[in-house]
Amino acid sequence: MSTLKKIFPVNKKDFIHAGEASINIKNLLKSLNTDAKLMRRISICGYEGEMNVVMHGGEGDLALEIDKESVVLDISDNGPGIDNVELAMCEGYSTASEKFRKLGFGAGMGLPNMKRNSDVFAIESEKGKGTFVRMVFYIEPSGEGHGR
Numbered sequence: 621m622s623t624l625k626k627i628f629p630v631n632k633k634d635f636i637h638a639g640e641a642s643i644n645i646k647n648l649l650k651s652l653n654t655d656a657k658l659m660r661r662i663s664i665c666g667y668e669g670e671m672n673v674v675m676h677g678g679e680g681d682l683a684l685e686i687d688k689e690s691v692v693l694d695i696s697d698n699g700p701g702i703d704n705v706e707l708a709m710c711e712g713y714s715t716a717s718e719k720f721r722k723l724g725f726g727a728g729m730g731l732p733n734m735k736r737n738s739d740v741f742a743i744e745s746e747k748g749k750g751t752f753v754r755m756v757f758y759i760e761p762s763g764e765g766h767g768r
C-alpha cells in the first residue's frame with residue numbers, strides 16, 4: 621500500500637461538530653480493514669486530541685498518514701499553547717472550566733491516555749503559538765497492531 625494522507629480540520633469552541641474529525645478517521649480506518657485493537661487505540665487518541673483542540677486550543681487539524689508499517693496522527697492547533705507541558709501530561713491535571721466539567725470534560729486524562737495508547741508520543745507547545753502532538757502506531761506484519 622502506498623502512503624495515504626488525509627487532513628481533517630477542527631474548529632475551536634465548535635462543540636456542535638466536535639468529534640467529527642475522529643469519527644471520520646475511524647470510518648476511514650474501518651474501510652481499510654484496520655485491526656480492531658489498533659483502530660480503537662487510534663480512535664481514542666484522535667478523539668482526545670480533537671477535544672483538546674476544541675476545548676483548549678485554536679483552529680487546527682488532525683492529519684493522518686498511513687503506510688504499510690505505521691499510522692502517524694499529527695494534531696496541530698494555533699491556540700494559546702500549554703504553559704507547562706510536563707504538568708499537562710500528569711494524570712488528573714486540567715485547566716478546564718467549571719462549565720466544561722459539568723459537561724463531563726476536564727478529567728485531565730486526555731494527554732496521558734494519548735501517550736499510553738500510542739507507540740510513539742511527542743508533544744511540542746509554544747505559548748501564544750499553539751500545540752503540536754505527534755503519535756505513531758506501528759502496524760505489525762500480520763496487519764495487527766501491537767496487542768495491548
Ligand SMILES: Nc1ncnc2c1ncn2[C@@H]1O[C@H](COP(=O)(O)OP(=O)(O)O)[C@@H](O)[C@H]1O
Nearest residue numbers: 672676677708714715726727728729730731751
Ligand atoms: N491543544 C491544547 N492547547 C492548549 N492547552 C492544551 C491543549 N491540549 C491540552 N492542553 C492543556 O493540558 C491540560 C491537560 O489536557 P488533558 O490531559 O487532555 O485533560 P483535559 O482536557 O481533561 O483538561 C488541559 O487542561 C489544558 O490546560
Ligand SMILES: [Mg+2]
Nearest residue numbers: 668672730731
Ligand atoms: Mg483533554
